Amino acid sequence: xxxxxxxxxxxxxxxxxxxxxxxxxxxxxxxxxxxxxxxxxxxxxxxxxxxxxxxxxxxxxxxxxxxxxxxxxxxxxxxxxxxxxxxxxxxxxxxxxxxxxxxxxxxxxxxxxxxxxxxxxxxxxxxxxxxxxxxxxxxxxxxxxxxxxxxxxxxxxxxxxxxxxxxxxxxxxxxxxxxxxxxxxxxxxxxxxxxxxxxxxxxxxxxxxxxxxxxxxxxxxxxxxxxxxxxxxxxxxxxxxxxxxxxxxxxxxxxxxxxxxxxxxxxxxxxxxxxxxxxxxxxxxxxxxxxxxxxxxxxxxxxxxxxxxxxxxxxxxxxxxxxxxxxxxxxxxxxxxxxxxxxxxxxxxxxxxxx
Amino acid sequence: xxxxxxxxxxxxxxxxxxxxxxxxxxxxxxxxxxxxxxxxxxxxxxxxxxxxxxxxxxxxxxxxxxxxxxxxxxxxxxxxxxxxxxxxxxxxxxxxxxxxxxxxxxxxxxxxxxxxxxxxxxxxxxxxxxxxxxxxxxxxxxxxxxxxxxxxxxxxxxxxxxxxxxxxxxxxxxxxxxxxxxxxxxxxxxxxxxxxxxxxxxxxxxxxxxxxxxxxxxxxxxxxxxxxxxxxxxxxxxxxxxxxxxxxxxxxxxxxxxxxxxxxxxxxxxxxxxxxxxxxxxxxxxxxxxxxxxxxxxxxxxxxxxxxxxxxxxxxxxxxxxxxxxxxxxxxxxxxxxxxxxxxxxxxxxxxxxxxx
Numbered sequence: 001x002x003x004x005x006x007x008x009x010x011x012x013x014x015x016x017x018x019x020x021x022x023x024x025x026x027x028x029x030x031x032x033x034x035x036x037x038x039x040x041x042x043x044x045x046x047x048x049x050x051x052x053x054x055x056x057x058x059x060x061x062x063x064x065x066x067x068x069x070x071x072x073x074x075x076x077x078x079x080x081x082x083x084x085x086x087x088x089x090x091x092x093x094x095x096x097x098x099x100x101x102x103x104x105x106x107x108x109x110x111x112x113x114x115x116x117x118x119x120x121x122x123x124x125x126x127x128x129x130x131x132x133x134x135x136x137x138x139x140x141x142x143x144x145x146x147x148x149x150x151x152x153x154x155x156x157x158x159x160x161x162x163x164x165x166x167x168x169x170x171x172x173x174x175x176x177x178x179x180x181x182x183x184x185x186x187x188x189x190x191x192x193x194x195x196x197x198x199x200x201x202x203x204x205x206x207x208x209x210x211x212x213x214x215x216x217x218x219x220x221x222x223x224x225x226x227x228x229x230x231x232x233x234x235x236x237x238x239x240x241x242x243x244x245x246x247x248x249x250x251x252x253x254x255x256x257x258x259x260x261x262x263x264x265x266x267x268x269x270x271x272x273x274x275x276x277x278x279x280x281x282x283x284x285x286x287x288x289x290x291x292x293x294x295x296x297x298x299x300x301x302x303x304x305x306x307x308x309x310x311x312x313x314x315x316x317x318x319x320x321x322x323x324x325x326x327x328x329x330x331x332x333x334x335x336x337x338x339x340x341x342x343x344x345x346x347x348x349x350x351x352x353x354x355x
Numbered sequence: 356x357x358x359x360x361x362x363x364x365x366x367x368x369x370x371x372x373x374x375x376x377x378x379x380x381x382x383x384x385x386x387x388x389x390x391x392x393x394x395x396x397x398x399x400x401x402x403x404x405x406x407x408x409x410x411x412x413x414x415x416x417x418x419x420x421x422x423x424x425x426x427x428x429x430x431x432x433x434x435x436x437x438x439x440x441x442x443x444x445x446x447x448x449x450x451x452x453x454x455x456x457x458x459x460x461x462x463x464x465x466x467x468x469x470x471x472x473x474x475x476x477x478x479x480x481x482x483x484x485x486x487x488x489x490x491x492x493x494x495x496x497x498x499x500x501x502x503x504x505x506x507x508x509x510x511x512x513x514x515x516x517x518x519x520x521x522x523x524x525x526x527x528x529x530x531x532x533x534x535x536x537x538x539x540x541x542x543x544x545x546x547x548x549x550x551x552x553x554x555x556x557x558x559x560x561x562x563x564x565x566x567x568x569x570x571x572x573x574x575x576x577x578x579x580x581x582x583x584x585x586x587x588x589x590x591x592x593x594x595x596x597x598x599x600x601x602x603x604x605x606x607x608x609x610x611x612x613x614x615x616x617x618x619x620x621x622x623x624x625x626x627x628x629x630x631x632x633x634x635x636x637x638x639x640x641x642x643x644x645x646x647x648x649x650x651x652x653x654x655x656x657x658x659x660x661x662x663x664x665x666x667x668x669x670x671x672x673x674x675x676x677x678x679x680x681x682x683x684x685x686x687x688x689x690x691x692x693x694x695x696x697x698x699x700x701x702x703x704x705x706x707x708x709x710x711x712x
Binding site: 061062168169170171198199200201202203204206207210225226227228229231232233251252255265266269270271272273281282283284286287 | 432433546547548549576577578579580581582584585603604605606607609610633643644645647648649650651653654657658659660661662664665
């Protein structure tokens with residue numbers, strides 16, 4: 001991987017949300033002295049390189065910051081701290097045409113195909129508006145351009161004058177895909193793009209994603225809570241927990257040799273077709289509040305292997321296996337001579353199973 | 356399963372007169388003869404909605420049998436009629452929907468013969484339902500304790516104190532930490548997983564014989580879904596409660612259910628024991644559902660996809676409703692297939708049934 005292949009990089013990116021102080025808060029502050037407003041650390045420091053042409057999967061529970069990360073990548077949200085680099089240049093320093101190029105090159109597909117399409121626009125306008133506005137397609141060519149795109153994503157072009165409510169969920173998601181493709185992007189951020197679809201429709205849309213990637217050489221930033229979907233489509237997987245990446249590796253390594261206890265638990269929880277009753281052995285507890293994250297390792301209150309060190313010191317993301325330099329994990333267990341959960345981890349791995 | 360019967364008897368231990376009251380109301384023996392006895396027997400259930408555009412046959416001739424303590428997974432895509440089947444069993448179908456059945460017997464009683472008041476007494480006591488979105492089922496302006504005590508008192512003369520103690524007991528059963536505190540809060544204070552646990556606890560309050568769960572984990576994270584599945588499986592085993600688990604995700608239910616029924620366009624197209632359906636499905640639609648689940652094993656390959664989408668129930672093709680999307684369809688499929696037993700307990704409704712090649 002040379003540096004020129006890296007299309008997007010995140011360097012220590014953080015995003016905090018702070019509630020605006022209301023009147024009562026201000027009065028309270030005057031009386032009590034300064035009381036710092038509480039902020040939610042949705043993304044608490046992420047470093048990641050996205051290589052051109054790869055599919056990177058981001059997995060995590062609701063509230064782990066994966067959608068916020070996706071929005072920052074597309075430029076919808078500015079990061080509170082840290083830098084996003086597009087082809088090596090910091091995005092917030094880009095101006096004029098360079099900024100426009102970045103914005104057009106990174107497109108997004110949203111989770112809900114019902115609320116992400118304007119109900120008062122016809123399909124031809126939804127798909128054709130942006131490329132005309134940006135001068136990529138002449139107004140006179142708009143119709144033929146939209147027809148071509150609709151064919152590409154598997155929609156009948158005869159429906160181009162219909163409104164979104166006349167389509168089913170799967171078809172709407174295809175409209176969303178066509179809208180993103182219309183700007184000839186190089187990166188598409190898919191935020192839970194198949195979560196709202198039925199299994200059979202989900203399979204159709206996933207196949208479409210893979211076919212389009214092959215045809216246009218797209219890079220996908222694929223955000224999902226479903227490790228099954230991510231494992232099908234991704235080349236690399238990043239597991240997020242409470243605003244940080246806790247494990248990052250290529251898909252095969254994650255499934256064959258997950259290092260972080262959270263990843264191991266997620267793989268074990270993955271619903272899979274199986275014969276015979278399953279013994280459920282869930283992770284205890286819920287995702288802690290990002291307003292008041294636990295000290296040390298954010299996963300320690302739920303971790304079966306938590307040690308004293310985990311309560312005070314946050315583990316850093318680092319290479320854990322000399323044989324696999326690209327496999328990063330953030331866990332103190334990796335520093336120990338004989339990792340404690342080895343036995344347990346092995347059974348997990350056997351369950352996650354390879355064909 | 357029969358070993359669970361005493362526990363079941365024990366379940367409404369608070370209201371000592373509950374068993375007697377129940378025996379009065381139903382006139383059914385409280386001891387179950389054996390586990391083979393059917394708790395629920397539905398034959399030819401039809402729920403049709405008479406709309407301005409035509410008759411929507413949301414459920415069109417569904418037959419289901421459920422034994423005491425059995426877990427049945429009802430699987431299908433959106434619009435297949437699986438939820439309406441659940442609502443029909445609870446008699447929660449409003450006009451323009453109308454419901455009919457050739458046979459609808461629950462716990463030895465003919466449900467079609469019950470009047471509204473008798474059905475009200477049955478609901479929440481002998482059969483309970485858990486819905487997909489717990490924010491919609493819990494009343495946002497009432498505290499959890501108010502809602503739970505109300506559910507207990509609706510079915511028996513129980514003191515507030517006893518009802519409260521019972522509420523605490525079931526909250527503990529569904530694995531809620533510090534249940535005393537949870538009783539005193541409003542639903543919006545709780546996370547999605549916690550709310551769904553409360554909904555399950557309310558369903559369990561009166562020790563029902565059957566619970567219908569309509570996609571209860573769809574809105575939840577994988578880890579929380581795992582916790583709920585674990586609690587539900589444990590509770591059903593301990594209390595001998597029968598469960599109908601309605602879902603679109605075959606993978607979720609395959610680890611939980613004893614038997615599966617696959618629905619398509621208002622009909623059951625295949626039913627059988629879970630291992631048989633997962634390992635040796637005979638209906639092309641079931642093949643499609645199984646093959647379209649993405650996983651690490653399918654990486655780099657194209658996923659099997661069922662072409663097209665679920666047909667509108669107003670314009671179903673004549674004959675087999677699946678034939679426009681089916682890879683085995685022939686001229687013969689223009690005629691209605693019948694649900695035929697392949698081996699005892701495993702039936703499929705297809706002219707070209709057979710293992711996936």
